[in-house]
Amino acid sequence: LSSEAHTSGDATAAGGDHSAAEIAELLGLYRRMVEIRCFEDAVERLFTRNLIRGSTHLGQGQEAVAVGACSALRPDDVMTCTYRGHDAVLAMGASPTAAMAELLGRRDGLCGGKGGSMHLTDVKNGAYGSFAIVGGHLPFAVGAALAGLRRDEPLVSLTFFGDGATNIGAFHEALNLAAIWRLPVIFVCENNLYGEYSPIAATTPVTRLTERAKSYAMRSVQVDGNDVLAVRDLIAEAAAEARVGGGPLLVEALTYRHKGHSRTDPATYRPPEEVEAWLERDPIVRFGGWLIERGHIDGDGLAEIRDAAAATVQEATEAALALPEPDPETRFEDIFA
Amino acid sequence: MTGVTAAELTYREAVGLALAEELERDESVVLLGEDIGAAGGVFKTTAGLFDRFGAERVRDTPISEQAIVGCALGAAVLGMRPVAEIMFADFAAVCFDQIANQVAKYRYMGGGQAKAPITIRLANGSGSGYASQHSQSVENWFLNFPGLQIAVPGTPQDAYLLLKWAIREDNPVLVFEHKSLYGMRGPVATGEPAFGSSVALREGGDVTIVATQLMCRRALEAATELADQGVEAEVIDLRTLAPLDLPGVLESVARTSRLVCVQEGPAAGGWAATLIARVVDEGFDLLDAKPRLLTSDETPVPYARSLEEAGLPTVERIVEATLAAVNQ
Numbered sequence: 303l304s305s306e307a308h309t310s311g312d313a314t315a316a317g318g319d320h321s322a323a324e325i326a327e328l329l330g331l332y333r334r335m336v337e338i339r340c341f342e343d344a345v346e347r348l349f350t351r352n353l354i355r356g357s358t359h360l361g362q363g364q365e366a367v368a369v370g371a372c373s374a375l376r377p378d379d380v381m382t383c384t385y386r387g388h389d390a391v392l393a394m395g396a397s398p399t400a401a402m403a404e405l406l407g408r409r410d411g412l413c414g415g416k417g418g419s420m421h422l423t424d425v426k427n428g429a430y431g432s433f434a435i436v437g438g439h440l441p442f443a444v445g446a447a448l449a450g451l452r453r454d455e456p457l458v459s460l461t462f463f464g465d466g467a468t469n470i471g472a473f474h475e476a477l478n479l480a481a482i483w484r485l486p487v488i489f490v491c492e493n494n495l496y497g498e499y500s501p502i503a504a505t506t507p508v509t510r511l512t513e514r515a516k517s518y519a520m521r522s523v524q525v526d527g528n529d530v531l532a533v534r535d536l537i538a539e540a541a542a543e544a545r546v547g548g549g550p551l552l553v554e555a556l557t558y559r560h561k562g563h564s565r566t567d568p569a570t571y572r573p574p575e576e577v578e579a580w581l582e583r584d585p586i587v588r589f590g591g592w593l594i595e596r597g598h599i600d601g602d603g604l605a606e607i608r609d610a611a612a613a614t615v616q617e618a619t620e621a622a623l624a625l626p627e628p629d630p631e632t633r634f635e636d637i638f639a
Numbered sequence: 640m641t642g643v644t645a646a647e648l649t650y651r652e653a654v655g656l657a658l659a660e661e662l663e664r665d666e667s668v669v670l671l672g673e674d675i676g677a678a679g680g681v682f683k684t685t686a687g688l689f690d691r692f693g694a695e696r697v698r699d700t701p702i703s704e705q706a707i708v709g710c711a712l713g714a715a716v717l718g719m720r721p722v723a724e725i726m727f728a729d730f731a732a733v734c735f736d737q738i739a740n741q742v743a744k745y746r747y748m749g750g751g752q753a754k755a756p757i758t759i760r761l762a763n764g765s766g767s768g769y770a771s772q773h774s775q776s777v778e779n780w781f782l783n784f785p786g787l788q789i790a791v792p793g794t795p796q797d798a799y800l801l802l803k804w805a806i807r808e809d810n811p812v813l814v815f816e817h818k819s820l821y822g823m824r825g826p827v828a829t830g831e832p833a834f835g836s837s838v839a840l841r842e843g844g845d846v847t848i849v850a851t852q853l854m855c856r857r858a859l860e861a862a863t864e865l866a867d868q869g870v871e872a873e874v875i876d877l878r879t880l881a882p883l884d885l886p887g888v889l890e891s892v893a894r895t896s897r898l899v900c901v902q903e904g905p906a907a908g909g910w911a912a913t914l915i916a917r918v919v920d921e922g923f924d925l926l927d928a929k930p931r932l933l934t935s936d937e938t939p940v941p942y943a944r945s946l947e948e949a950g951l952p953t954v955e956r957i958v959e960a961t962l963a964a965v966n967q
Contacts, residue, residue: 380717413750423749430716431749435740441709442741448710449717452667459713472736475706482701636751637785639809 325598331373331530333607335365335586338389340615341398345405349565354405358419359386363560366585367492368393370533374541375460380430380446382439383462385420387432390462396424398618408625415628437467440476447485458541460488466497468514469505481518486544489552498563499571515552527555528585645828651821653799654684661806662692665720668806670697671707672724681726682762682821704734712742715757720806727773728761742811743786758805759813764903765940765947766819766853774940776904778815778880788812789881793852795825797878800832817852837884843871846897846965849888851877854901854952861957870965880910889922896927897964901952906934928967933960
C-alpha cells in the first residue's frame with residue numbers, strides 16, 4: 303500500500319484514460335459531493351429558522367473523504383461514522399428525503415425521529431450508525447469486522463472519526479484489538495485540524511496522526527482528503543488487501559470543515575488566511591476543474607449537475623417539511639427487538 | 640448436547656454448562672473476555688471451553704473493557720451472539736459509555752433498524768474480601784437505561800437458565816454473577832426460564848422479604864429464625880431487576896401486608912428503594928405497616944472481614960427489620 307501515490311494533493315495526478323462507464327462513475331462522484339454540499343447548506347438554513355432541534359455538525363468541505371471512501375466499499379461492507387456524519391450516510395446512498403426528515407424530526411425519517419442529526423443510521427445501505435460519543439464507535443467497528451470473518455468473503459468495516467478522537471481511550475483499545483486479531487478494519491481519521499474549538503497542536507503531541515498506528519504495529523497512510531479520487535483509490539486498495547487478511551489500516555485524511563464545530567460555533571478561532579487557503583482547495587471545485595481539464599465534461603455540464611443536485615435537495619427538503627411529526631406513542635417502540 | 644437433568648452443580652459449573660451448551664448449539668455464539676480462554680477465567684467459569692471450542696470461539700482479549708464490550712456490540716449487530724465477560728463487575732465503570740450509551744441505546748437511536756443480541760457477564764458483589772474496587776454490587780448503576788435487561792441469578796439453577804436465556808435473547812442482557820455464590824451447590828435442570836418473573840424461595844403469610852443473590856441466602860436463614868419465633872416470612876428472589884417483577888411482589892404483599900426489601904449495596908438509586916416506591920404508589924392500601932428498606936451501609940466496601948461483614952445486611956439485621964415490620 304503506497305502512501306506516496308495518494309498524497310500529492312494534486313487531483314490531476316489521479317486517473318488515466320477513462321471509459322464511458324468510468325466517466326459516468328466520476329461524474330457520479332461529483333454529483334454526490336455537490337448533493338451533500340447542498341444538503342448541508344440546506345440544513346444550515348433550516349437551523350437558523352429553528353426547524354432543526356438540538357445541535358448539528360456540518361461537513362461542508364469534507365465531502366471528498368466521505369464520498370471517496372464510501373464509493374470504494376461493497377454493498378455488504380459496514381460503515382460507521384460520527385455525529386458529523388450526514389455526508390457519510392448520504393455517501394452510502396441514504397435517501398436525502400429520509401435523511402432530511404430525520405433531521406427535522408419527522409415521521410418517515412431514517413430513524414423514525416428517534417436519532418436526529420447525530421445518529422443518522424441507514425442499515426440497508428450499510429450505514430450502521432452515527433455515534434455521538436467521540437471515539438465510542440471504534441470498538442463497534444472492530445466487532446463488525448470480527449463478525450464479518452464468518453462470511454465466505456470477509457466484509458470490510460470502515461469507520462470515520464475526527465482528529466480529536468485519537469486522544470480518547472476507545473480509539474487506542476480499538477486499534478490495539480483490531481491489530482492483534484488482524485481484522486479488516488479501515489480506520490479513517492478525518493483530520494480537519496480542530497477538535498471542536500481547539501487546534502490539534504494544542505491537544506496532540508504528534509503532528510502526523512499516522513504516528514498513532516505505530517504503537518499497534520499497524521500500517522498507516524496519509525491522504526489528501528480534499529482529493530476525492532486519491533481517497534477512493536486508496537480505500538479501494540486498502541479494502542482489497544483487508545479482505546484477504548491484510549489486517550487493519552489507519553488512514554489520516556487531511557481536510558477542513560468550512561464551518562464551525564456546531565451551531566453555536568462561529569469558528570472565530572481560525573486564522574482568516576488558513577480558512578482562505580482551504581477554501582481554495584475546496585474538494586468540489588478542484589474535482590470539477592479536473593473533470594473539465596480531462597475533457598470529461600464542460601462547465602455547462604457541471605452547472606447542470608449542480609442544478610440537478612440542488613433541485614434534488616430542494617425537493618427532499620420540501621417533502622420532509624410536509625411530513626408530520628412522529629406519533630408520540632411510537633416513543634415506546636424500538637427499545638427492544 | 641442436552642442439559643443435565645437435576646444434577647447437583649455448583650453455581651460456577653452451572654455458568655460453564657450454560658456457556659458450553661450454547662456454544663455447542665449455535666455457532667454464532669462467541670465468548671470474549673480477559674483470561675477466559677487458555678486460563679479458564681479467573682473464577683474458572685469458562686474452564687475447559689477454550690480446549691473444547693478453540694481460540695476463535697473463546698477469545699482472550701487484552702485488558703480493554705471498552706473494546707470488549709464495544710466489539711461485542713458490533714459483532715452482535717452483524718449477526719453474532721457474543722458473550723462478553725467483565726472480570727469484576729466494578730470494571731464496568733471503565734466501559735460505562737459502551738454499556739450505557741452504545742449497547743443500551745444502539746437499537747433505539749436507529750429507530751429499530753438492527754438488533755443487538757449481546758450478553759455481558761459480570762462477576763459482582765461483596766463478601767469475599769476483594770476490597771473496594773473489586774467488591775461493589777454494581778447492578779444498580781444500570782437501572783436507568785431503558786434498553787438493558789438485568790439478570791441477577793441467585794442459585795445454580797438460575798445461573799444456568801438465565802444465562803442461556805440471555806444468550807438466546809435478541810436484546811442486550813447484563814448477567815450479574817455473584818462472586819460469593821460461585822461455590823454454592825444446587826440442582827440444575829433444563830427448562831425454559833421465565834425471564835422477568837420472581838420466584839418465592841419460601842412461602843409464608845406474615846411478611847414478604849424481597850432480595851437477590853447473596854441476600855436471598857441470608858433472608859432464608861433469617862426466615863428460619865423467624866419461624867422459631869412464630870413469624871412466617873415469604874422470601875422472594877427477584878431473579879431480574881429489569882424487568883422488575885412488580886406484579887409478583889404486589890401479589891405477595893396482598894397476602895402478607897408487610898414488605899421488607901434487602902439490598903446488597905447502598906440505598907441511593909437502587910432497586911430496593913425503587914420497588915418500595917412502586918409498591919407504595921400502586922399498592923399502598925395493601926400495606927399494614929411501612930415498608931422496610933435494609934441495605935448495605937453508605938461506605939465503599941472495606942477489606943477486613945469484620946469491616947466488610949458489618950456493612951452488609953446480616954441475618955441478624957434482616958431478622959430485626961422483619962420483626963419491626965411485623966410488630967408495627
